[in-house]
Amino acid sequence: MEGLDARHALLDRLIDHAPTFPPASLASQEALDEDARAVTSPHSFALARLMWPASRLGEIAGKERGVSAVLDAPLPESVEIEAVETRYRDDLAELQRLAAEVYVEVPVDEAFEPRLDKLAELGLRAKVRCGGTVVPGGAELAGFVRGCRERGLVFKATAGLHHAVRSNGEHGFLNLLAAVVFEGREDAALAETDPDAFALDADGFSWHGQSAGTSELGRVRLELFHSIGSCSFFEPVEELQALGMLPS
Secondary structure: OOOOOHHHHHHOOOEEEOOOOOOOOOOHHHHHHHHHHHHOOOOHHHEEEEEEEHHHHHHHOOOOOOEEEEOOOOOOOOOOOOEEEEEOOOOHHHHOOOOOEEEEEOOOOOOHHHHHHHHHHHOOEEEEEOOOOOOOOHHHHHHHHHHHHHHOOOEEEEOOOOEOOOEOOEOEHHHHHHHHHOOOOHHHHHHOOOHHHEEEOOOOEEEOOEEEOHHHHHHHHHHOEEEEEEOOOHHHHHHHHHOOOOOO
16 A cells, blocks of 8 residues: 555554553563564554553653553653543643643543533543443444534544444444544444445545545544554454455
């Protein structure tokens, strides 16, 4: 794949690699080896930052790799990071000084909209958890996407996005991409279970008769949807290959 095409526009730096987090939960050296393998992959254009616990940042000091620190402890001063991720908390204003990009996980419940208002007010970014012990329904996740869109709030998604297309009650990352690209059809896009309903090639990304080209895909990725967090880089890539959206 040479040059910028719609596949690059949609998938560029899509996957924040989180190999030490569940369900992979790799030991540190094994995680770094797996990340090095992702960096040298033919599809490394889809690889974004390395997600790493703040408490263990000393393990990767000196690595030439963009890092997103997940705040399970105070940040050490000796490690350079590009982004910070944390749960919603009372001292949000204190987070602004930690990194250029701060992603705050917002529970998708009856209070999520005021929380999004606060993030937008402070210039922070949002994060939504799509799997785990509490999985938002399609309508709830659609509401979250609309809420971010209405506020011009960039967000990322994490957990439960191991598959390209929704199945067995689990959200698919292609569904989420369609929900952010095709404004007004968020609910239907997130409910889609037919892999053949999606198409992605050099010319564009399409779903049920709607399509978007390179410039629109790039705009949406820049202005609304930053990335997904995944403990595996290769699993999502292999699913896209199986769907014929990336070369094997």
